[in-house]
Amino acid sequence: MRPADDLGALGDREVPLAPVATSDVINKWLDGELPEPANLRGDAARSVEFWRRIGEETAVRRQMVTPAHVQAQIMSEIHRVAPARATESWLRREVTLSSPMLVGGALGLIALGAIIARFIG
Amino acid sequence: MKTTVPAALVEPIEADQEIISRVLAGHRDAFGILIQRYSDPLYRHALGMTGSPDVAEDILQTSFIKAYHHLSEVRGRFDAWVFRIVANGCKDWLKNIRRTHLSYEEDDQPTTYATPEEELDRSELRMDLDGALSQLPASLREAFIMKHVEGRSYEEMADLLATTVGALKMRVHRAREALQALLEEKYAS
Numbered sequence: 001m002r003p004a005d006d007l008g009a010l011g012d013r014e015v016p017l018a019p020v021a022t023s024d025v026i027n028k029w030l031d032g033e034l035p036e037p038a039n040l041r042g043d044a045a046r047s048v049e050f051w052r053r054i055g056e057e058t059a060v061r062r063q064m065v066t067p068a069h070v071q072a073q074i075m076s077e078i079h080r081v082a083p084a085r086a087t088e089s090w091l092r093r094e095v096t097l098s099s100p101m102l103v104g105g106a107l108g109l110i111a112l113g114a115i116i117a118r119f120i121g
Numbered sequence: 122m123k124t125t126v127p128a129a130l131v132e133p134i135e136a137d138q139e140i141i142s143r144v145l146a147g148h149r150d151a152f153g154i155l156i157q158r159y160s161d162p163l164y165r166h167a168l169g170m171t172g173s174p175d176v177a178e179d180i181l182q183t184s185f186i187k188a189y190h191h192l193s194e195v196r197g198r199f200d201a202w203v204f205r206i207v208a209n210g211c212k213d214w215l216k217n218i219r220r221t222h223l224s225y226e227e228d229d230q231p232t233t234y235a236t237p238e239e240e241l242d243r244s245e246l247r248m249d250l251d252g253a254l255s256q257l258p259a260s261l262r263e264a265f266i267m268k269h270v271e272g273r274s275y276e277e278m279a280d281l282l283a284t285t286v287g288a289l290k291m292r293v294h295r296a297r298e299a300l301q302a303l304l305e306e307k308y309a310s
Binding site for chain 1: 131141143145147149150152153155156157160161163164165168170174178181185186189190192193245246250269270273275290293297298300302304305308
């Protein structure tokens with residue numbers, strides 16, 4: 001018998017193996033990119049069963065809602081404090097200078113200049 | 122039989138920006154619409170991150186009050202902005218609790234389940250899952266909670282966390298791997 005005949009005979013006898021669920025397949029299933037892997041055995045079957053149970057638990061958590069009293073507490077706190085107002089950044093705010101402020105600023109600059117001159121000289 | 126609702130009866134959904142303008146104009150009650158609109162997913166996020174209903178309520182309350190005070194600073198989507206406030210609140214809480222080595226009590230765990238029987242069946246898995254989640258780094262826990270508990274898409278998560286879909290997939294996959302390693306022996310039989 002030639003080697004090729006031997007291989008052919010083996011090919012005829014080949015039986016399908018149970019699909020292998022790698023972590024990649026499990027992740028794709030959990031990400032919704034693949035259907036749930038079926039007909040698994042061993043570790044792969046246990047992994048799928050594990051994530052099915054975790055999925056049931058997370059589905060319950062997904063239905064949880066904010067306790068009713070929380071919104072009431074927030075609103076009561078909001079009514080207690082000053083109202084929110086549209087505010088402008090201090091950089092954009094218009095600055096008005098009075099005459100005394102200008103004189104004070106000028107005197108301050110002169111004094112600062114004198115101090116610097118003394119240190120340099 | 123197919124029924125249709127007359128267009129006039131369909132209540133238009135007021136855009137967040139319009140509500141914000143009303144609040145800033147002095148109508149404080151309008152802020153309640155924003156709370157109602159977004160509190161549930163934010164509460165689930167805080168609950169998943171902290172594992173404690175009391176702490177989740179506190180974080181939610183503090184975050185919405187902070188949001189109210191800084192409402193004029195909202196640029197872009199309100200829901201994404203307020204999500205970041207809540208997410209940062211959760212991370213700060215986690216940092217503090219790790220630093221002080223405090224642990225929350227079992228009585229403080231989530232208890233919103235349908236029936237007492239279901240509560241009994243699930244209580245062990247619930248506590249084990251909370252315990253395993255608390256062992257994950259905050260970034261992995263956050264990604265897992267957003268994907269599996271909040272049911273968000275990777276694109277939505279990337280938008281909210283200002284990162285890439287690829288990075289988030291990696292975090293979720295690593296979180297799954299870690300959780301499976303921690304829990305599989307007990308629950309995969």
